[in-house]
Amino acid sequence: MTKTLEGLRIAVLATDGVEQVELIEPVKALLDAGATVDVVAPQPDMIEGWNHHDRGDRIPVDVPLDHAEPGGYDGLVLPGGVINPDALRMNRTAVAFVRSFVDRGVPIAAICHGPWTLIEANGVRGRRMTSWPSLKTDLTNAGATWVDEPVVTDRGLVTSRRPDDLEAFCAKMVEEFHEGVHRRRAAE
Secondary structure (H helix, E strand, O other), X not given: OOOOOOOOEXXXXXXXXXXXXXXXXXXXXXXXXXXXXXXXXXXXXXXXXXEOOEEEXXXXXXXXXXXXXXXXXXXXXXXXXXXXXHHHOOOHHHHHHHHHHHHHOOOEEEEOOOHHHHHHOOOOOOOEEOOOHHHHHHHHHOOOEEOOOOEEEEOOEEEEOOHHHHHHHHHHHHHHHHHHHHHHHHHO
């Protein structure tokens, strides 16, 4: 893979209960593309991954959420799992962190249940999106147009449904982060 994201810094916002593969695979794709990646979490040391219904591995936290500066990042990844985004959308600091990316037009990639936090951050209205199927009503009620497709891109927002879609999600995420940064720099 070419180093299309070299010089870019990407935040992955997660907490306990994150669907492990939805964090690990995007991080790997971003690192392979040359990005610097920080796992950002409300707790300072480790978060616990899950493999669907089973506990997974402990995942190191690079930057505690209360020390993370959203303006220092060129993109944001919101992995899923049910527990992770449900906890994050109830955390005011996490919602404000996500809202900062939305307000600045910084590229965001969200998979599975990850869009729940985007709903709370007012980041879905008028967007065409996909997600885990159970979020269809939530996203529609928040003003998004929900579609059942493996990966959807809409003005810097990349969304995907499930772990089976990770290959397509990761490829689109890298592409959109690369293009999104160039669009922002051209507008400055």
